[in-house]
Amino acid sequence: MQDPKNWEKVFDTFTDGIYITNADGLTLQVNRAYEEITGLNAENLIGKYMTQIVQEGYLSTSITQKVIETKKPVSIEQEIKNGKKVALNGFPIFDQDEILMVVSFVRDVTVLNKIEEDLKHSRFLIDQYQQRLNKMQKTQNYVAESQEFKNVMSLAHKVANVDSTVLILGESGTGKEVVAREIHEQSHRNNSLFLKINCGAIPENLLESELFGYEGGSFTGAKKNGHIGIFEMANKGTVFLDEIGDMPLHLQVKLLRVLQEKTISRIGSTKSIPIDTRIIAATNRNLEEMVQDKTFRQDLYYRLNVVSIILPPLRERKTDIPPLIEHFVNNINEKYRMNKKLSPSMLKCLMDYDWPGNVRELENIIERILVTSEENEIIPKAGLLPWNPSVASILELEADEIIPLKEAYDNLEHTILQNAAKKYKTTYEIAEALQISQPSVSRKLKKHKIKWNE
Incomplete structure (x- = not known):
């Protein structure tokens, strides 16, 4: 061909x-x-x-x-x-x-x-x-430098060779869809469809019709010729059920039947349709607690949890941060036809952060830094990051680099003032702590555009 x-x-x-x-x-x-x-x-x-x-x-x-x-x-x-x-x-x-x-x-x-x-x-x-x-x-669609994430992908490649149901667990933004796609791509199903559906993002009545389909005229507003659900559409392929913990209980019963009998029934029909579709599920919720609270079916949990893959948060695999940053910087530079890079001090600021939003937050922050900064080599600046590096961190970082003294002073002054504004209730208290006059505090807060409500 x-x-x-x-x-x-x-x-x-x-x-x-x-x-x-x-x-x-x-x-x-x-x-x-x-x-x-x-x-x-x-x-x-x-x-x-x-x-x-x-x-x-x-x-x-x-x-x-x-x-x-x-x-x-x-x-x-x-x-x-x-x-x-x-x-x-x-x-x-x-x-x-x-x-x-x-x-x-x-x-x-x-x-x-x-x-x-x-x-x-x-x-x-x-x-x-x-x-x-x-x-x-044939490009690798993930970055794995840490041993923790390499272990995750090694397990993913093992289960790709079989059709066991996989449950991927991890915080939001850790890359659960990346792992699910890798399992599909490494499996014998990779010539068929990989279809994802977010169980928490679709209204309950629509979720059922999207998953299982319906017969024509089965309810008000139904299409005349009916609708094929994704379980049928992905036959011979893979369905990725993201946020499975948000699936309503009555749909959990129907999903259990799919896993047990490998058949589905469209809405408005009693006919059983055999399917050959692999199911991978993922959630950032604690399903064991949900089982105890009776908000998630125990029998479905055991059916889904044949093989579980736990994704560590980014703060527990920080050796992945530098290659991820390089990957995102290269992509954004190519996308927007730029040629920017991050200075060692900026890299250290990013390494020191805990990343509660994980890889997704890192990707968004890198894009923000690159598109809003005017310099080709980007250093930490006041307001550039959504958080403020500690004063000690700034002093340590700037000692390693040659930048204009005024710029270094402004960055340090901004951080000290913002920290003080959070700690003290009045500009007089800030002035006393910083050992400068109250008018100077007011003027500097205005200069650095730090919002202040006495």
Whole structure:
């Protein structure tokens, strides 16, 4: 299938029109169905930018440009040169965080009564394509320097070779989804779908239909043709149930049946549908306590907890922080076309922090530091970090580096004033503690933009 001509033959088997461009809007591929639906000739489109095609009047507007601008799926109606109207669904294909290409699906507007099912089918195809693209890149999608996290990934690779149910435990932001995806990618199921659902982020009534699907007309507002749940959709693949501790009790009963009998029943149906889907669950809650409190079923807990993987928080594996920082800095530099780095003093500030939000917080802080700092080599500055390094830490750090004395003084002054503002109730108390006048305290608080309410 490496031969591009083979891909052209595959595209031509679709009844939907398919239009593919690169990230700049240059037309790469148009299938036969697109030509038949729109009446446009592929020779007039391939090799041209979408802006040029619109200017020449072949299309009234470009869905590709909207997808590139928003980096999100877009649905529009479009008028062709011959006056015909079509419905379009455009999807971005990502390489990490950057758009690699845009794939658009087109259908005659006369079949709009089926557009929702077509859209779901299109997303299904895009998901498969995205996962195959990620697999082809064969890049390790995790950073593991500490022995603690290496042990976690070693266990993940062992259980990847079998179909045992896995329960991943750890604080929020420790990388539970990363571990789940690694298990899937290293398993024999890696050519099928990996689908994630957050059990705590979806309303209870919608969660059941998303997991198990429903028959047409089974409740008010149900689609005429019904809906396929993710357990069916991920057949031969993996379903990742994040925040499993938030699943309602009545759905826990249905999940238990899936684990025991390997079958599901759609809402509104008594028919059992066999499935071959691996289940990986994760939570940051204490399920044993929830079992004792009768908010989580004991039998389900034992079914899920065949193999448990416990992710240590970032504060307990600090040797992972430097390579994680390097990874995030490289990604952000590439994403925003920058060339910034962190000074040794900034690295030490980051190493000294406890990271209650774990890896997710670290990633967000690194992006904040890089995009808000003007220097290419970033040192600790007042207000740059959401916390204040200790005075002792600042004195120790600045001794190792050459920076303007005024800048070092300002940083130190800001930290001392902010610490004092938290400790004392009035500017007079701060002045007495710092052995300066009260007007000087007021002036310096204003200079450093430290909020103060006496």
